[in-house]
Amino acid sequence: MLLSPGRYQAVFFDVGDTLMYIPAAQAVICRHLAEKALVREEEEVGQLFQQAFRQFYVDRELNPEECCSPESDRQFWTGVYRFMLDELGAGGEWAEEEIHHCCHELYEMFTSPANYRLFDDVVETLEALRERGFRLGVVSNFSPTLKDILQDKGILHYFDPVIVSTEVGLEKPNPAIFRLALAEAGLEASEVLYVGDHDLNDLWAPRQIGMDAVKILRYDYMTGEGFTGLQELLK
Known part of the structure; x- marks a missing residue:
């Protein structure tokens, strides 16, 4: 079980190809x-x-x-x-x-909300994690429109902090962007699990500061160890 009781206080997420995508x-x-x-x-x-x-x-x-x-x-x-x-x-x-x-x-x-869709498992997983007492956050390489897109999709309110590369001047795989997220959240690296789809940005980078990270494999072409749906966080 990835989120065993007492192991983490928070779950932070990548966004593109983790929480949402552009179909076709x-x-x-x-x-x-x-x-x-x-x-x-x-x-x-x-x-x-x-x-x-x-x-x-x-x-x-x-x-x-x-x-x-x-x-x-x-x-x-x-x-x-x-x-x-x-x-x-x-x-x-x-x-x-x-x-x-x-x-x-x-x-x-491609930086406006119209063409983006949430993966089907996003809302129910975020709601379940919040009900279980986990704090949720976002660390994403994205344009400054990300918060508007998350608001349009109805999920911005789940996240605090929301760290967007183009707003803070840092981008993954620089581990400093994760240090900034922890500082804003007032959490230690050991208290946060990070979820993303990119080996360097979303696995290597957070691990450099002691944060656990897991990979989500949203597409058939993706390789490596991980899981295919966010619901697996709840098992």
Whole structure:
């Protein structure tokens, strides 16, 4: 049992692909591009999105000391979208200004609440954890719109603290962002269990300060030890 009585005082969570996700992101992108007369197949767009995310984020060597800001978050994601548009041949049909504008439109779309969905097990698990007396928090690499998204999805009130990378100038895998979360919560590392989906950001980083961490495997392609649903925290 992960949350045996008396072992932890709090459970902190990652957000993206842990608590919420964007269903059929490639379809959202395709529709937006088609509205601009750039028609491409969903499969190709989906493959390029995965390639870009892996190349720019998953497989790159992350610098724990790198600073984070709203500007750096926007720069990262517009870079991902620019890579995709280049691979899709947008330069042969659009002017540079239109490509630039489209990248920023996509960023706005994917940092607003409309396209996000909670996983089915989120609300019942948060409610059950709170009823059992656990304090809940969030530590997330995200744009400054995260609190608005959590509010829109009806779960912001469960969490205190809510530590957002672009608001505090630190981002995972820098262990300092977890120290900040503990300081705001007034808790010791040994009193908190962290739940996330990324080996470096959500397992390695919190463990550097003595916080226990477990991995949630939301998708079939994910590897390693962990569990597939938040309900397993309650067993």
